[in-house]
Amino acid sequence: MxxxxxxxxxxxxxxxxxxxxxxxxxxxxxxxxxxxxxxxxxxxxxxxxxxxxxxxxxxxxxxxxxxxxxxxxxxxxxxxxxxxxxxxxxxxxxxxxxxxxxxxxxxxxxxxxxxxxxxxxxxxxxxxxxxxxxxxxxxxxxxxxxxxxxxxxxxxxxxxxxxxxxxxxxxxxxxxxxxxxxxxxxxxxxxxxxxxxxxxxxxxxxxxxxxxxxxxxxxxxxxxxxxxxxxxxxxxxxxxxxxxxxxxxxxxRPKSIFVAEFLNLDVETPAINLIEGQQVAPELHDRKVGVRPENVQVFHEAQADRIQGTIVNRINLGLKAVAILTMRVGKSEVVAAAPIGEKLRTGDEVWIGLNKYHVFDAKTGSHISTKFNSQ
Missing domain, CATH: 3.40.50.300 (P-loop containing nucleotide triphosphate hydrolases)
Structure with a gap:
């Protein structure tokens, strides 16, 4: 060896x-x-x-x-x-x-x-x-x-x-x-x-x-x-x-936006959603927030720590029994997978919960911290 x-x-x-x-x-x-x-x-x-x-x-x-x-x-x-x-x-x-x-x-x-x-x-x-x-x-x-x-x-x-x-x-x-x-x-x-x-x-x-x-x-x-x-x-x-x-x-635990975007085993969704920091919390106004699609939850009800968005596209994957939802959040798009039976339609106003997300420096792309939420 x-x-x-x-x-x-x-x-x-x-x-x-x-x-x-x-x-x-x-x-x-x-x-x-x-x-x-x-x-x-x-x-x-x-x-x-x-x-x-x-x-x-x-x-x-x-x-x-x-x-x-x-x-x-x-x-x-x-x-x-x-x-x-x-x-x-x-x-x-x-x-x-x-x-x-x-x-x-x-x-x-x-x-x-x-x-x-x-x-x-x-x-x-x-x-x-x-x-x-x-x-x-x-x-x-x-x-x-x-x-x-x-x-x-x-x-x-x-x-x-x-x-x-x-x-x-x-x-x-x-x-x-x-x-x-x-x-x-x-x-x-x-x-x-x-x-x-x-x-x-x-x-x-x-x-x-x-x-x-x-x-x-x-x-x-x-x-x-x-x-x-x-x-x-x-x-x-x-x-x-x-x-x-x-x-x-x-x-x-990706060290940068590049690494986070490069690793993706699910071809149906992007590796990570990137959101302007202020959409998540005011103190993150100069940051980028990255959240994996599997860490996104979609709700009809508002709640603290949830982000308002609009469903702009829905693709049903029958073999996987999931629906791929694309949502508009400010200037960003967020993609998530939801059970195919959920009553979530294109045009619906929804509230998005982030179970886990990464905070990146907006200029360098370097990882700063990882946050966890309970929805």
Whole structure:
């Protein structure tokens, strides 16, 4: 296992460069690849620790620097400043091939002229052959096949051009396993799969990671994947780590409006409703109030601490037996879910209760406090 520490990492990219995500393999001469972008991009004094044996999911929008972190850990690009430690050892001068890392790229990066079996064993194929190495390779392939199931045996003689997205992903994962890595790096490995396969392989991967007990860093913008796979989540934006914690911790105690808006498992409602502070209490006139839809209650009766609003839209979700209500509150909109049988119609004047809400600084978006009410 490995404990990974990124300490005061700085990296800047120029405006004229482009991202080469379709060619993630390192340069043969230098052993490194330059990540390039369409727009100016930088990391400044980024710090992140991944504990032994944990799965850390780095979650954030496209282009925020998630893949850059993986490539720096793998040694494919170098930071301008800072340290990358494996179990306390500075890895900046350690060659890529000696880092014991299994890297699963977004496009899988399979060798097109090799069969699936040879792709899985490529770590051994590119080394000087000896009887001992051949025996080790076959033993690793046998173990990998047992872990991944009969599907790998079925694929072993096929070329990458004949494989589906899910099959390529399986072969690429097998290649990672045979290296006996101390660290897994996975860069959105399910993004090219259809939804049904994605759901299947998420569960399979969760089971495999539990068996290996290997430190894993998984990059995605998919919150469902983060929720399923992560021991810890690092939410990232514009080259900065915004917050680190369990999904539950981050969801219930977001450190900023960005984090609060980014985490949302219910596609039927927004992640959080943002209301002008004065709508909730006079003393919050220079604040933003954020309330999750599940913490909103809708009443016909006025009461202290309730906010007046008007229902402007109602959508019935029969399978969930709920109605999604959109209400106008001053200049803001508040969305809530109510039992489908409630007599709440478009145009009704209602009173809104906030069971729990977050107070944010209106200018910086930083979290200030969390309030609880009993309705």
């Amino acid at each position: 490995a404990k990974i520490e990124l300490i005061n990492i700085c990296k800047k990219f120029g405006e004229s460069k482009r991202t080469l995500l379709d060619n993630p393999l390192p340069n043969r001469r230098t052993g490194q690849a330059n990540e390039q972008r369409h727009v100016p991009f930088s990391m400044e004094h980024l710090n992140l620790t991944i504990p032994h044996g944990k799965t850390m999911v780095i979650l954030g929008p496209s282009g925020c620097g998630k893949t850059t972190i993986l490539k720096m850990i793998a040694g494919l690009i170098q930071p301008d400043e800072g340290e990358i430690l494996f179990n306390g050892r500075d890895m900046r001068d350690v060659p890529v091939g000696e880092r014991r890392i299994g890297f699963l790229f977004q496009n899988y990066a399979l060798y097109p002229m090799m069969t699936s079996k040879r792709n899985i064993l490529s770590y051994f194929i590119f080394r000087k052959r000896t009887p001992e190495l051949d025996a080790e390779a076959q033993a690793k392939y046998k173990r990998t096949s047992e872990l991944l199931g009969v599907e790998i045996e079925y694929l072993q003689d096929r070329m990458p051009t004949t494989l589906s997205g899910g099959e390529k992903q399986r072969v690429a994962l097998g290649r990672c396993i045979t290296r006996d890595p101390a660290l897994f790096l996975l860069d959105e490995p399910f993004s090219n799969l259809d939804p049904k396969l994605r759901e299947k392989y998420r569960v399979n991967l969760k089971t495999l990671l539990a068996q290996f007990n290997i430190t894993t860093i998984y990059v995605t913008h998919d919150q469902q994947e983060a929720f399923i796979l992560a021991d810890l989540i690092a939410v990232m934006d514009k080259g900065k780590i915004e917050q680190v914690g369990t999904y539950e911790d981050i969801y219930n």
